[in-house]
Amino acid sequence: xxxxxDVGVNTSMxxxxxxxxxxxxxxxxxxxxxxxxxxxxxxxxxxxxxxxxVSRPTIxxxxxxxxxxxLLTEVRQGRHRYVKLAGPDTAELLEDLAALAPRRTEDVxxxxxxxxxxxxxxxxxxxxxxxxxxxxxxxxxMTDRGxxxxxxxxxxxxxxxxxxxxxxVVVEARRGRPAVRSCLDVTERRPHLxxxxxxxxxxxxxxxGWVTRIPGGRALKVTGSMEGFGLPAGVMLxxxxxx
Amino acid sequence: xxxxxDVGVNTSMxxxxxxxxxxxxxxxxxxxxxxxxxxxxxxxxxxxxxxxxVSRPTIxxxxxxxxxxxLLTEVRQGRHRYVKLAGPDTAELLEDLAALAPRRTEDVxxxxxxxxxxxxxxxxxxxxxxxxxxxxxxxxxMTDRGxxxxxxxxxxxxxxxxxxxxxxVVVEARRGRPAVRSCLDVTERRPHLxxxxxxxxxxxxxxxGWVTRIPGGRALKVTGSMEGFGLPAGVMLxxxxxx
DNA sequence: GGGTTGATTAGGTGGGCGCCGAAGTGTCGG
DNA sequence: CCGACACTTCGGCGCCCACCTAATCAACCC
Numbered sequence: 001x002x003x004x005x006d007v008g009v010n011t012s013m014x015x016x017x018x019x020x021x022x023x024x025x026x027x028x029x030x031x032x033x034x035x036x037x038x039x040x041x042x043x044x045x046x047x048x049x050x051x052x053x054v055s056r057p058t059i060x061x062x063x064x065x066x067x068x069x070x071l072l073t074e075v076r077q078g079r080h081r082y083v084k085l086a087g088p089d090t091a092e093l094l095e096d097l098a099a100l101a102p103r104r105t106e107d108v109x110x111x112x113x114x115x116x117x118x119x120x121x122x123x124x125x126x127x128x129x130x131x132x133x134x135x136x137x138x139x140x141x142m143t144d145r146g147x148x149x150x151x152x153x154x155x156x157x158x159x160x161x162x163x164x165x166x167x168x169v170v171v172e173a174r175r176g177r178p179a180v181r182s183c184l185d186v187t188e189r190r191p192h193l194x195x196x197x198x199x200x201x202x203x204x205x206x207x208x209g210w211v212t213r214i215p216g217g218r219a220l221k222v223t224g225s226m227e228g229f230g231l232p233a234g235v236m237l238x239x240x241x242x243x
Numbered sequence: 244x245x246x247x248x249d250v251g252v253n254t255s256m257x258x259x260x261x262x263x264x265x266x267x268x269x270x271x272x273x274x275x276x277x278x279x280x281x282x283x284x285x286x287x288x289x290x291x292x293x294x295x296x297v298s299r300p301t302i303x304x305x306x307x308x309x310x311x312x313x314l315l316t317e318v319r320q321g322r323h324r325y326v327k328l329a330g331p332d333t334a335e336l337l338e339d340l341a342a343l344a345p346r347r348t349e350d351v352x353x354x355x356x357x358x359x360x361x362x363x364x365x366x367x368x369x370x371x372x373x374x375x376x377x378x379x380x381x382x383x384x385m386t387d388r389g390x391x392x393x394x395x396x397x398x399x400x401x402x403x404x405x406x407x408x409x410x411x412v413v414v415e416a417r418r419g420r421p422a423v424r425s426c427l428d429v430t431e432r433r434p435h436l437x438x439x440x441x442x443x444x445x446x447x448x449x450x451x452g453w454v455t456r457i458p459g460g461r462a463l464k465v466t467g468s469m470e471g472f473g474l475p476a477g478v479m480l481x482x483x484x485x486x
Numbered sequence: 487g488g489g490t491t492g493a494t495t496a497g498g499t500g501g502g503c504g505c506c507g508a509a510g511t512g513t514c515g516g
Numbered sequence: 517c518c519g520a521c522a523c524t525t526c527g528g529c530g531c532c533c534a535c536c537t538a539a540t541c542a543a544c545c546c
Contacts, residue, residue, distance in 0.1 A: 015275030018341055026269035032258030058535055079492045079543040093343055098261055100336055155398050301505055322513045322522045
């Protein structure tokens with residue numbers, strides 16, 4: 001019994017901390033803010049207030065809470081307050097949550113309707129890498145060409161490393177961040193490529209002008225043929241349509 | 244502006260779902276319950292009430308909420324209600340959260356005190372695999388012997404597959420579950436081995452009697468030399484002490 | 487300086503919910 | 517059958533907190 005008590009005290013304190021952390025996301029307004037910030041950019045308080053549909057004072061308090069909790073970081077510039085996600089690990093955790101959470105309550109077939117046909121589902125960013133049909137297609141193409149190895153988890157093959165090199169993609173390896181990582185796509189319900197390499201590919205494509213951001217959201221517009229990525233012609237036709 | 248509105252509506256609905264999910268963990272009592280269930284076993288309502296320090300009616304409501312939310316599953320047997328975590332993916336998400344959440348608020352050096360010296364820090368389960376110094380040491384030993392490849396993410400080498408085979412460890416591959424996975428150790432703050440292989444090794448050691456559970460918690464008592472695991476003598480000395 | 491805009495503070499309101507004690511339902515044992 | 521036990525339902529209390537309006541502060545622009 002004393003052993004149980006000892007462990008009990010320890011774990012119950014952990015419980016408080018976990019709860020305090022989860023409380024940051026346990027509000028619809030704050031959750032909306034965090035998901036909006038998954039585009040990886042910095043937003044002003046007023047922009048977020050509009051997006052979440054609440055008043056400015058309300059969003060101000062929420063942002064205080066999220067910044068104090070370490071989920072967001074802020075930069076003050078003049079009369080503007082810019083906030084963004086604290087870092088890649090925070091973003092990846094959010095992605096996991098966002099992907100896993102609705103799986104239980106929502107019927108997957110619901111997505112086969114209108115949301116499957118928007119620009120959002122076609123191509124978008126997921127914090128700092130590609131998602132949507134573009135993200136999944138790129139991941140599939142890389143797999144088909146032997147650049148990725150999925151035998152256990154996901155890994156970059158030697159051929160994959162060469163390919164990135166030849167493409168001129170510089171992968172910045174930050175401490176503790178895996179080179180490649182699997183991220184569950186919310187619309188496709190299949191994994192796409194994340195991690196440092198996923199981010200580097202996204203940055204590369206944006207810099208090359210192959211894709212551009214559609215203002216006001218995470219959606220992307222595909223403008224180039226993205227030859228370097230080796231996507232099948234059929235996929236490209238889909239991605240370029242209605243743009 | 245209309246584009247923003249379109250995306251806004253979509254994302255704000257996602258926000259509601261994410262918030263609803265996070266709300267399940269956003270209470271100290273429920274968080275404590277979930278962390279307790281990380282031992283991978285089924286608990287009765289009364290046990291959890293004691294652990295969390297609340298009355299039976301209170302825990303009953305919390306369990307309803309968690310089961311309805313899909314985080315837990317329940318089995319009714321006679322007058323008992325057993326609950327456990329819904330599955331490995333749920334457990335792994337919880338581990339990630341529990342590992343990441345306190346990192347921001349709590350000073351790492353806090354852990355160098357009493358908690359470093361308990362059985363909990365020495366050897367324990369993390370849902371279905373090893374954690375604590377045992378978990379990290381086993382992972383290190385496997386890495387040193389070329390059984391794991393950490394060049395990008397973590398993967399099992401061919402030698403690793405052979406080793407498992409010779410050890411007689413059967414890894415059950417379930418759909419969508421990676422063979423190996425990295426899991427951040429809460430006390431050691433370093434990764435240890437999880438995934439299907441991690442679970443199989445833990446099951447194997449328990450079945451062989453190399454380790455036994457200390458009742459009332461996740462802590463383990465190391466009883467055998469665990470020759471098959473190839474742990475250094477110094478580590479074994481530490482793990483066996485005070486048992 | 488005066489007007490505009492972004493952000494914050496203060497004050498007040500309402501709803502949600504975590505908690506308990508008491509009473510009720512079902513299950514097991516003698 | 518009749519207690520003992522595990523659990524649930526009910527009613528009510530009290531706190532927390534998300535929200536708004538109004539007012540204030542601060543930065544930018546003419």
